Amino acid sequence: MKEGALELAFSVSELSGIPLLAEDVPRDPDVAPGEAGDPFQRVAAYAIVTSDRGLLLTQFNDQTHIPGEWGLPGGGLDAGESPVEGVHREVWEETGQRIALEGLVDVQSSHWIGRAPNGVVEDFHAVRIVYRATCPEPREVVINDVGGTTGDARWVAVEQLGDYPLSRSWHHLSEGYLGRP
Numbered sequence: 001m002k003e004g005a006l007e008l009a010f011s012v013s014e015l016s017g018i019p020l021l022a023e024d025v026p027r028d029p030d031v032a033p034g035e036a037g038d039p040f041q042r043v044a045a046y047a048i049v050t051s052d053r054g055l056l057l058t059q060f061n062d063q064t065h066i067p068g069e070w071g072l073p074g075g076g077l078d079a080g081e082s083p084v085e086g087v088h089r090e091v092w093e094e095t096g097q098r099i100a101l102e103g104l105v106d107v108q109s110s111h112w113i114g115r116a117p118n119g120v121v122e123d124f125h126a127v128r129i130v131y132r133a134t135c136p137e138p139r140e141v142v143i144n145d146v147g148g149t150t151g152d153a154r155w156v157a158v159e160q161l162g163d164y165p166l167s168r169s170w171h172h173l174s175e176g177y178l179g180r181p
Contacts, residue, residue, distance in 0.1 A: 025123065028114035036114045036179065037123035039146030045087035045129045046074030048132040048173070049099055052139035053155035056172075057164060058094050064119055069167040072130070073097075083129045091133070094150040096142030099133040110169065128169065 029031070049056035055107075057070045073094045077086040084101065091099050108128040116122050140152045156164060166173060 026112045028112065031113050031121055035121050037112075037121040039125075040122045041125040041127070042076050043083075043127045043129070044074055044076045045083040045090065045097060045131065046072040047087050047091055047101070047131045047133040048105060049071060049091060049095075049097065049135050051134045051135040051155070053135075053138045054157045055155070055161065056091075056095055056097060056135065056141075057154060057156050058150050060150035061149055063117060063149045065086070065114065066167050068149070068165065070164040071167045071170045072173075073150075074128075074130075075149070083131075085127075087131055087133075089148055093145035093148065094143060095153045096139060097135045097146055098137065099135050102132045102134060105132045108169070126169075126171065 031037070047056075056073055058073045059068065060066050060071050073091045074087055075090045075094070077083060078089075081089070087101070088099065091097055106128075108126075108130065110126045110128075111124070113121065113123050116124075123152050138155065141155065143153055162171060
């Protein structure tokens with residue numbers, strides 16, 4: 001066999017058909033304009049859980065960048081875990097409740113550059129898969145995920161939802177997600 005070299009020629013043309021990523025990604029106030037974040041994507045599953053006791057909410061603890069704020073039970077998917085498996089696991093870990101899923105409500109996507117609780121700057125992309133669910137046998141709340149990011153969890157009457165400081169991700173709960181206008 002004869003020795004040789006492979007020669008390639010290429011040309012560069014303008015990209016078409018695939019939108020480029022937005023250059024103006026929102027930044028948290030404590031992140032300087034020139035600070036680059038490490039890319040981090042998190043896919044998570046959440047549930048709007050209702051029962052005769054009300055709506056199930058969880059409170060974020062100081063391991064998060066939003067301690068004291070409230071949101072839906074749920075969280076990041078484990079490697080190889082389906083969203084359905086993940087939402088069942090997360091609701092049980094954070095509240096001790098077993099749920100029956102009723103269907104997909106929304107898929108949210110948020111992208112920003114911010115500082116994680118450990119101080120690392122992240123180029124963070126959150127993908128949230130949101131289900132509607134009922135809890136056929138609601139019980140007293142028990143946080144099974146000791147050491148996790150849930151500080152508190154409780155059943156809340158829908159009429160009292162305004163009394164809870166909801167995180168930015170869940171401000172829109174009262175605007176249609178709960179079947180209210």
